[in-house]
Amino acid sequence: MSPQTCWHCGEPTLATIPIHVEIAGESRTLCCHGCVAAAQWIQQLGLWDYYRLRTGPARKPSTSPDDDRRTNIAWSRPDANQHVVRKAGNGHSETMLLVEGVRCSACVWLIERVLGAVPGISSVQVNAASRRARIVWDDSRITLTQILDLLSRSGYRGLPLNSQSLDDSRRRESRDALKRLLVAAFGAMQAMMFASVLYLGAIDATDTSTRQLFRWLGFLAATPVVLYSARPFFAGAWRSLQARQPGMDVPVALAIAMIYAASLFEAVRGNGHVYFDSVSMFVLFLLAGRFLEMRARHRAGDLTDALARLTPPFADRLVRDGTVERVSVHELAVGDTVLVTEGSIVPADGLLLSAACRVDEALLTGESSPQARSRGDTVIAGSTLIDGPAQLRVLRIGNDTALAGIATLVSRAHAQRPQLAQLGERAASRFVIRVLALTALTIAFWNYVDPSRAFAAALAVLVVSCPCAFALAVPAAITRAISVLARHGVLIVKPDAIQSLAAATHVVFDKTGTLTDPHLSLSDVSTTSRVTRQSALQLSLAIARASRHPTARAIVAACGDLKCDPQDSASHVIALSGFGLRATVDGREVRLGRADFALGSAEVLPTDDCVVLADDAGTLATFKFSERLRTGAREAIAGLQAQGLQVAVASGDAIAKVASIAAAVGVTTWRGRLLPADKLAWISAMRAAGARVIVVGDGVNDAPVLAGADVGIAQAGGADIAQASSDVVLVGGRLEALPLARQIAQETLTILRQNQRWTMLYNFTAVPLAAAGMVHPWLAALGMSLSSVCVLLNALRIGRRSDRNPVVHAPPVTAGNLPQGCVV
């Protein structure tokens, strides 16, 4: 086996025979016909530059193009179509697609070229960060199905999103914020410039008319800032007053209005200090803080929205005349007969009509080994059919299914969780109220001592203490932490997760799919005396690579790890669904599969995790499979324990399996056979005892716990509902990033506290001086800006330490150390 990789998708060309195709004058090696078709199609369009521009390999095209095609056709059914397409007027339609396989800007380039050149498509906008494409087309010239087909041909997969995602309140919000920020920046610059003339006395100080001119110029520069840029604060204050729940906006709006009005009063009077520069900068800093927050929120929203808005999948319904039609799950009714193919997901709870099948319920229950079902048994929605095809009669649909029950549990758990986000807001609000009280005190004091100085001193207090640094401290630190963590493969979905992450005391891991690999792995090979271990593996590899069955793939993967070449003489490999594979090797028949099938006798009982290689003379070799520990699981747990966290394992799987995995990772607290509700109860009990709990999981059954924990961490490859109910998503299942993530979270909190302490210190020094009437306007403005800059620079220190020592990747745990086979 040569270590060649596919030119198109970058996967090793091991699983199938490599294909050499002449493209763009050079011979390229490709792994499958899907890649060949995509590469030739891209070349034919003259878009070969895609391969030059891209920075990573392309998505592997679907292995079942016919199946994709039927799904694409099903999107044109009115029932599915109405949810995802919006009429844009004059015969045009508009939709938002989540495009699977967009990995870099070159993909965007390719998609825009491929679709943009098609007559009938009037607009294509692809965003690489959120993997979304907004497409507008002319109904009379092209259909949604044709557009999805074009994407499929290029190697991508378009998933239409609910048409609500077209209403981009988010885009409007970010445009508005940008404009307000720019006006504030321009206004503040100008106001500062005019004010410095007054401060520095560049103009002859005795020339009162010139001073007066610059006062009015400052007014001119600050007016758009206060009346336009600061409008969100006034609007927010008004709203919260109407709702009788004064928030942070009320004191901020009050301070802006007071400084502006007082300065205007001084300008009219033509005497005393004006603070137009300070009020503009105040607005600028506050807006900058809010802008950073908004960006973080939108990024997180892109991630969760796409998951929550994915419209339901399709099902293959058997029509009376024997044909199969693909309909959306909404259209299914109780009593319908649906056909589920091997490897696809069961669309609704149903009664099995076929003789027997096995289903994988790992995501739903945490059970790691496939479950056998026979005629008359119930199969639940959301489980994956391992060997099929199977026919089901629909028993329950929509909200009545077991899956929907879990979704309800998720929303209930969410509602019970305290919201930390508002705590910071409340602290800042309290601070501003105190400042206002202090201002009132200052006025009262000076009225008593020297009424002529009361106004100036009160104004100075207000300006000096205005919480610019306060407003910037939290968003700057959080934004920096989010970007540092993203670089390490940890996506923060909800920004307040950082605080909870740092404060956590307990970590609970799910087992199946989180600590262990969801794919089976070859754990043991035992051979008979007729073959060597090596030749048994070579023979099995030659047969197994024709199949995509999980056990066949485990054999192929193990052989790849062992650098084992396939024996070339195997031919005529035939897959018998549910039993195994049959092939001809050197003129004799060899079978690989369930024991009863491989040995050709019905008396042998098949076992779930055992595959037999046999010819007509009997057994050649027996393969055993087990789940294997994920890369980095042990390191992650050791790292978290070293940080003083209590680690536990909660799983829905069999007790013995949980025990062995817990022992392997060095965890003493574990529980098995837990239902989603049991897990939630356990976590709630921990939290009631004062623990702050991080939960790491990936399955549907973990979703309620993820939502109910202080921090829910989901794996990016896991179930959609688990990701949607989590606060943090781990990209590429990199568990070893967890200890680092917690470290960065703690660092962030330290910096946050430093920032707040610094702001306090500054205020405690400056406010009394201002109250005593000793602070000049220029000093007040300077102090305000400097304290804000200090806060920003301090925030940039987050993650510096971890950047210098990047994460060291542990070598992957492979099946390389297989025990030597014993003779059966």
Added chain:
Amino acid sequence: MCRLNILLIMIPLSALLIVGAAVAFFWAVDHDQFDDMDTPALLPLDDSPQNGSEMQ
């Protein structure tokens, strides 16, 4: 006094420039220029002719 006279020209001029810049920026924001900061970076690098006729 001549120093001040020049100010009377320069200040309106600077204000005019600022207003011009703000108008240009507003126009850019309204014409999708700031909606997607990641994607378009690579797009202008290559400008090969499109073979749209082969599409259908």
